[in-house]
Amino acid sequence: MSGLDIFMKGGWIMPLILIASIIEVAIIIERLIVIRRAQQNVPVFLVKIRGLLKARNIEEAINYCRQERTPAANIIKKGLKKLKFGRERVKEVVENAGRQEVSKLEKGLSVLATISGVAPLLGFLGTVTGMISAFMKIEDLQGAANPSDLAGGIWEALLTTAFGLAVGIVAYAFYNYLVARVNKLVLDMEVISNDVLDIIEEENEEMETEK
DSSP, X not given: OOHHHHHHHTXXXXXXHHHHHHHHHHHHHHHHHHXXXXXXXXXXXXXXXXXXXXXXXXXXXXXHHHHHOSHHHHHHHHHHHTGGGOHHHHHHHHHHHHHHHHHHHTTTHHHHHHHXXXXXXXXXXXXXXXXXXXXXXXXXXXXXXXXXXXXXXXXXXXXXXXXXXXXXXXHHHHHHHHHHHHXXXXXXXXXXXXXXXXXXXXXXXXXXXXX
């Protein structure tokens, strides 16, 4: 029996679970690529930014952030562009930019979480419809059904459950993994943002002292 034949035995629920699995795989691959690109070497970035800010070379610092093209670099770039308006304005911009970057990193995760819950439920729904089909067969045959007569309904019940659980387990596992990776990136962004704000404050104090 071919894979297509086995799939078709699962009944009308199987295409729904298949669609959910396709969406799941697409989200997982896309999020893994985004998170990989978002990774930042925090110590190296901070050393470079600190040096440029200490030298008061703001334009070069902005260009460096533009070249990095990571969420943390985007946050700092937006903050540095508002440096002339004071530390409080920079802090406000950094916080707003941080929320935007976190939202981008979390894109699609809610859908993945939904699939992890819905796919097994679809499988269980297939189980119920399969058993209904089996009992309807028994009724049609007036109780004289043999195992082969019931095989279709049992196939549907077992296949949809197995397929739904498989899709749900994979979605749940990757959801937790991706959430952990996003949380690590968010922590890195907070460390970098706070450090840069401290540097700006130090530089402002030094400038005041020089005056």
